[in-house]
Amino acid sequence: MNLKKYIKVLIAAQMAVMVLTLTSCDNNIDEQIAVTFGPVFYASTIESNPQATVVTLNFSKPLYEDAQLKIGVNSNGANYGSDYTTNPPELVAGEIIMFAKAGSSFVTFSVSPVNNDKFTNGAKLNFSVAGLNGILKSYAGNDFTFEIIDDDIPPILADIPFDGCTEYQVPEPFFEEIVPGFKTDRGWGCRPFGLADTEGLQASAFGGEPGSDNAWLILNPNEIDLNAGGKLDISALTSLYFKVWIESFFAGSGTIQMYYSFDYPGSGNPEEYTWEVVAGFESQLPEAGSGRDAGPDGLFVPVFVSLNELVKKEKAFIAIQYEGGSSSSSSSWTLDDIQFLGE
Numbered sequence: 001m002n003l004k005k006y007i008k009v010l011i012a013a014q015m016a017v018m019v020l021t022l023t024s025c026d027n028n029i030d031e032q033i034a035v036t037f038g039p040v041f042y043a044s045t046i047e048s049n050p051q052a053t054v055v056t057l058n059f060s061k062p063l064y065e066d067a068q069l070k071i072g073v074n075s076n077g078a079n080y081g082s083d084y085t086t087n088p089p090e091l092v093a094g095e096i097i098m099f100a101k102a103g104s105s106f107v108t109f110s111v112s113p114v115n116n117d118k119f120t121n122g123a124k125l126n127f128s129v130a131g132l133n134g135i136l137k138s139y140a141g142n143d144f145t146f147e148i149i150d151d152d153i154p155p156i157l158a159d160i161p162f163d164g165c166t167e168y169q170v171p172e173p174f175f176e177e178i179v180p181g182f183k184t185d186r187g188w189g190c191r192p193f194g195l196a197d198t199e200g201l202q203a204s205a206f207g208g209e210p211g212s213d214n215a216w217l218i219l220n221p222n223e224i225d226l227n228a229g230g231k232l233d234i235s236a237l238t239s240l241y242f243k244v245w246i247e248s249f250f251a252g253s254g255t256i257q258m259y260y261s262f263d264y265p266g267s268g269n270p271e272e273y274t275w276e277v278v279a280g281f282e283s284q285l286p287e288a289g290s291g292r293d294a295g296p297d298g299l300f301v302p303v304f305v306s307l308n309e310l311v312k313k314e315k316a317f318i319a320i321q322y323e324g325g326s327s328s329s330s331s332s333w334t335l336d337d338i339q340f341l342g343e
């Protein structure tokens, strides 16, 4: 159906539904019909796959009259037309109007990704029933989620393999700040337990002085050497992503968390300044103690997060805090092969 014809049908059907609504005084509970998504409530596709995903809405019994419903689309920042499309289309942003014929027991719409040949970290769309007309009375059950996985790769700006770093030191441009009152003899340091038996950067509180760790590994991203030469400049970027391989060999107390700050001055106790959690970092971490001594690379897992909050800013700091391990019980966390990606 072309767009003009579709709009004509839409207007005609809306008027018909209005007339039905005004003239119907039917309060018979037996005739009230519920709408549900299902049996599938989640689907994902890679962005370069042009195939449409069909989404089904069920009626609790076959319709005895034509009806209309409105699907609400929460695109979480993705744009109709450039990131995804639907059929029927969104004639009003965030809304799909659907018509169901008398006798039908379900209706379907479809959603498709739009391939932009550029890494934008995908999209997550939430579909719910936002309006019912006529004999349709209620919406029950779960919403439908559609996830677009971006299979474009952002350009690699900088590689940080830590290879050849001096044992127990924190290599520049990283530096370490220990919150006053915590152990000073452990925290972060270069160790030969990285990927492929190379050096990596490890946090552990085990042994040494009694007490516990609160050690911040901090970095000014504008001091990172670009692979192409020169320094990273976050003010000149339009996107920025951070990838790191992480293994946890020892289980015990202590966890790591990643942050960024716009007010940290570059030295001193980080806990006196404002830090925002980097979304998605913690949820990708391996279990404490899930690594292996004997495996060639243990059980390093890739952790990939967006640092897009930093782009176009003059200055920012990023940090990974290791907190809670003690001299008698400590998890260990090894980072290796950090990459900054973006453009």
Ligand SMILES: [Ca+2]
Pocket: 047, 115, 116, 117, 118, 119, 120, 121, 150, 151, 152
């Ligand atoms: Ca893309």
Ligand SMILES: [Ca+2]
Pocket: 161, 162, 163, 194, 195, 198, 199, 200, 336, 337
């Ligand atoms: Ca390494």
